[in-house]
Amino acid sequence: MIARLELQTRKRTEMIDITGEVQGEVARSGVRSGLCLVWVPHTTAGLTVNENADPSVRRDILAALDRLVPREGDYRHSEGNSDGHIKSTLCGRDVTLAVEEGALVLGTWQGLFFCEFDGPRRRSVIVKVFADR
Amino acid sequence: MIARLELQTRKRTEMIDITGEVQGEVARSGVRSGLCLVWVPHTTAGLTVNENADPSVRRDILAALDRLVPREGDYRHSEGNSDGHIKSTLCGRDVTLAVEEGALVLGTWQGLFFCEFDGPRRRSVIVKVFADR
């Protein structure tokens, strides 16, 4: 089963919790035990897992990435979004999760976040659920 | 097959080789050919693969992360562990490995490391082994 989520981001950099939407696709797939691959098909965005409680954590992650990879720098790519490409590589764009009893296996404080590094834009996320034998 | 390893970390930041324990779970699963997903269910820890021979490599990785993401900084999250959350996103928390002939497929110098970024704590690691058809 493969599905595509659609998102509209609102800021240049942003982390959006997509745990519920991905869990919805797992439920729709009917898979009780297996794997779930989540994939961002963009090159100036990413995917991460981090704390879903205090929104300050997301702010601190985005601020640290801005500090490490400033928007302006010694870049050659002429579209003004080299920082977004570099952050995408540092962050990663694919996460594979376990599925047990029809649910994603996540720690208590873990949420799955779409990371926008060159918004606002329309974006999509691919979800593939894979059943155990 | 899904299993949970338990760890006690001893320092604030630390890399612990868990290759043997994960290989043990692969053996217990009886899977000869497939995939092995390893997942850290924490938001201030990570998982990486790097050199298992010279311990200086681990020291250099942890020191570089400390330099890039200092413990004290312009952070809003009030628990004093923003650096751990940021490092978790930079490092990643899931690794998927191939299994062939009942063993993890790793390069000669590769070990799988649990990365503690806010210890010492009790931690766990989830291992899911998935058989080929």
Added chain:
Amino acid sequence: MIARLELQTRKRTEMIDITGEVQGEVARSGVRSGLCLVWVPHTTAGLTVNENADPSVRRDILAALDRLVPREGDYRHSEGNSDGHIKSTLCGRDVTLAVEEGALVLGTWQGLFFCEFDGPRRRSVIVKVFADR
């Protein structure tokens, strides 16, 4: 199905597009729908997905990694390639992709890149294709 690609890198740091070779292994496997795990069995190299059009993006990613993790620094590992080990952990060494209709599921601008951080060397990449039920 598991396969091994062989590469000869030409520079100390370099990003080499291996999308076509990996897609070739997917075709050879005969798998129409499933997953494809790509794994770098080295500890001073990595794997990423980023823009495959403008080569300046690759240059900007490698230059940013050089700035964040300089070749010379406060390193203990005596082989002179600590920067390569650290970059390998920041970049990651495994990517899992979806396979649909016999092809890798990638965004329009996405290519899969082998990242050399301590070349030139002979390198290999492991590709495992996994079929849906």
